[in-house]
Amino acid sequence: MRTAFSTxxxxxxxxxxxxxxxxxxxxxxxxxxxxxxxxxxxxxDERARVGTIYxxxxxxxARKIGAALVARNVASYLDGPLKDMDGxxxxxxxxxxxxxxxxxxxxxxxxxxxxxxxxxxxxxSYRNLVYGALYEDALxxxxxxxxxNTGTAKTDIxxxxxxxxxxxLDLEGLANHRGSLLGGxxxxxxxxxxxxxxxxxxxxxxxxxxxxxxxxxSSKVGARIVPPSLWTAMKDAxxxxxxxxxxxxxxxxxxxxxxxxxxxxxxxxKLEYLRRHRGRLVDDWKALLExxxxxxxxxxLIEEHYDPTYRSGRSRNGAEVLQRFETxxxxxxxxxxxxxxxxxxxxxxx
Numbered sequence: 001m002r003t004a005f006s007t008x009x010x011x012x013x014x015x016x017x018x019x020x021x022x023x024x025x026x027x028x029x030x031x032x033x034x035x036x037x038x039x040x041x042x043x044x045d046e047r048a049r050v051g052t053i054y055x056x057x058x059x060x061x062a063r064k065i066g067a068a069l070v071a072r073n074v075a076s077y078l079d080g081p082l083k084d085m086d087g088x089x090x091x092x093x094x095x096x097x098x099x100x101x102x103x104x105x106x107x108x109x110x111x112x113x114x115x116x117x118x119x120x121x122x123x124x125s126y127r128n129l130v131y132g133a134l135y136e137d138a139l140x141x142x143x144x145x146x147x148x149n150t151g152t153a154k155t156d157i158x159x160x161x162x163x164x165x166x167x168x169l170d171l172e173g174l175a176n177h178r179g180s181l182l183g184g185x186x187x188x189x190x191x192x193x194x195x196x197x198x199x200x201x202x203x204x205x206x207x208x209x210x211x212x213x214x215x216x217x218s219s220k221v222g223a224r225i226v227p228p229s230l231w232t233a234m235k236d237a238x239x240x241x242x243x244x245x246x247x248x249x250x251x252x253x254x255x256x257x258x259x260x261x262x263x264x265x266x267x268x269x270k271l272e273y274l275r276r277h278r279g280r281l282v283d284d285w286k287a288l289l290e291x292x293x294x295x296x297x298x299x300x301l302i303e304e305h306y307d308p309t310y311r312s313g314r315s316r317n318g319a320e321v322l323q324r325f326e327t328x329x330x331x332x333x334x335x336x337x338x339x340x341x342x343x344x345x346x347x348x349x350x
Contacts, residue, residue, distance in 0.1 A: 001106060002098065004120035008129040008204055016092035016117070018085075022105045023095050023123065031193035033094065033119075033126050034201050039077050041070045041101040063100070070104045078112075090115045098122035127193070130200045134227035140208040143169075143233050144322065144346070147216040148242035150180075150306035151249030151298065153330050153338075154215050156256075157242065160339035161213055166346050167206050169214045174198040177222030179215075180306075181270055182260050184222070195224045203230075210350050213342075238320040240342065244327050250299035252330040261294045278305055322349075 005011035012034065019036040021028050024047045028038040042050060046069050054062035085091075091109060093116055095101035102118045109116040119125060146154050155172055162168045172179050176189050190198065206212050216239060219226050226234070244252075260267055268286050275282045281304050288297040323345055327338050 001103075001110060001116070001118055002120045003092070003117045005125065005129070008133055008200060011119075011126055011129065012201060012204055014092055016090050018089070018091045020091050020093045020105070021095075021123070022093060022101050027096065027123075030191045031127070031197050032123070034197065036094075037081070039073075039081065039105075041073055041095065041105050042066065043073075066100070067104060070101065071108070074105055074108050085114070087113055090117075092117050092119060094119035094122045094126070096122050097124050130193075130196055133200045133203070134196055134229050137229060139203070139229045139233040141203065141206055141212045141233065142208065142210070143214050143237035144211050145216040145234060145237050145239035146213050146242070146342075147239040147321075148244070149249065149310055150302055151253040151330075152242040152244050153252055153256075153335055154242060155179075156335055157339050157342065158213060158215050160335065161343055161346070164339060164343040166343050167210050167212045169202060169206070169212050171199075171215060171217055171221050171226065174202060175221035175224040177224070179217055179221050181273055182257060182267070189222050189224055192224055196227060199227065199230065211346055213346065238322045240323045240325065240345070241321055242325050242327065242338065244330055246299065246302065248328070248330045248334075249302055250295050253298040253302065254295040257298070258294075261289070261297070264289050274305060281305075 005014070019033055021032045021036040021038050022041040023032075023038075024040050024042060024044045025038060026044050028036075028040070032038070046066075050062050050066040050069070053065060091106075091114060093102045093106040093109070095105075098119055098121050102122060106116040106118045121128075146158055148154055155170075155178070158168050158170060162170075172183075175195055176185050176187055177183050178185060189195070214234060214237070217226065217234070219231050254261070268289060271282050271285050271289070281300075285297055285300055288294075288300060325338060325341055325345075327334050
């Protein structure tokens, strides 16, 4: 009734109809096998209660109470989300370590007649595969960093490159963050483990024989840490750079961050984080914000904070620049043309 997976590719291409994570909702929210649905054998409160009984009273009593709770919960799923599954349905079930929770759940499904299997080692075995790929093994992919000063529309260009058939790795999308102090996005960031799962799965879908374009980032995207194997590869990777005039960059930044500037109070609070680096300049920036001069604010932030920071970082890494792409504007048409130029170049070096 158990099945083992020895590689990340194997578990991502498992071949089962449905993957069921029977851990608690809190465990599931932190991270889970991609595509899994959460049908908890025990709720958060039930899991805590059974754990307390196990420690403070006896394991036997805890197992007996836990079994009764699991049976009731599975019964509710049979009358609910599983009621329309036909006799040929093949579910893959896992819990934390592939023990009692998944075993009990799968046993009931098997008795009904479904060909249920349990992941040997549970979530932990999956997590070990993700960890190995991102923390222990060298990354096999050929990375090229997409670089350029702040406001050169790198993320927008990255998305356009993907539609043009170029392999890309969208770190900001995976981390749900725009990669700067002002870069928070709706929904917040995934947990670190969830970010790593998304990252490992994205890498597993990319062809190591073809270049992969990655936006130049720091070792953190928001609060999420870029794992060692990827960060090492990024530091060693050559890069291509986008160059654009300051005025075009300021206008693009003002447009791209319109949602941020719409909440002037929150933005003012974020600007305060820069005071220890930029001192009284923060007062000038907040004055521009108060008058609604968002393009002027973007220009000031670029000139007085982001460009100096970028120059400092670039002087330290010294990575090879393979190609520079210049554009006089960053409006929609200019970005379309820029993406097409970069895509053609990437395909020419493939």
